[in-house]
Amino acid sequence: MIARAVVTVLAGALFGLGLTMSSMIQPEVVLGFLRGQDMGLALVMGGAIAITLPVYQLLPRLRPAPLLGGTFGRKASPLDRRLVLGAAIFGIGWGICGVCPGPAITGLGVGDLDLLWALGGIVVGAWLQGRLAP
């Protein structure tokens, strides 16, 4: 239980470190990618997928369970209108502010208080989604 908690914090810390060193917590860098001025974001996603893909694909075939017990989870979303509509709305917001959910939280760690505006917006947006959900 404690070990799983420690690993979860450590994994989050690596994620936050990676987002920070790759400047993904700077909205201008993200918007620069979206405007075709700097392909950096593609390299960040590509690098992350290059490590994660073999682990996600091979580990569940090689081992019956995660090293600390439990079961291997799976990212699985139904392909429906909700997913496409949500992704489109997310993309529009992302194109406006250049901040996605991870960096909005991560920015706190470097004292970037400007990102609190975006963080607050995301918190409200998530509430609205739950409030309006059928």
Place this chain on the structure above:
Amino acid sequence: MGALFPHGWVHFLAGGLVIGLGVSLLFALTGRVGGLSTVYTSSWSWFSALPYFQQDRFVRERGWRLLYSVGLVLGAAAWWLATGEGGQGTGLSPGRLVVGGVLVGFGARLGNGCTSGHGICGLASLDRPSLVAVLTFMGAAFVTAWLVPA
């Protein structure tokens, strides 16, 4: 290379690899799939009695997802301590950050994932719906960023 990466490319690739290590470590040891948008919904389960937030899947996961988010902040702080590169702030107006943020939060939760959930975890799972989501939000973001003035 210079035209594609005017600010260099090593830190982008290195950051991506470190992110991949974090997501992989979480999966290998705990089996958890570490996207970053669910925490916004699961954390509301502590404050809101709305049935949507009280669903078992959110209540069950809210603890580790919050810890994972605490890790994000700690990782960024470690970088700040090690390099002295703190938050540079942004020239974007608060209004723009809030409006964009509300759409990001609403859309990512409606679509069940964001850049990390669909983009990294979903694509690494070879999940077709995630590929559709990534192409959709990338397309929408490209168009929006072109239309909205810098």
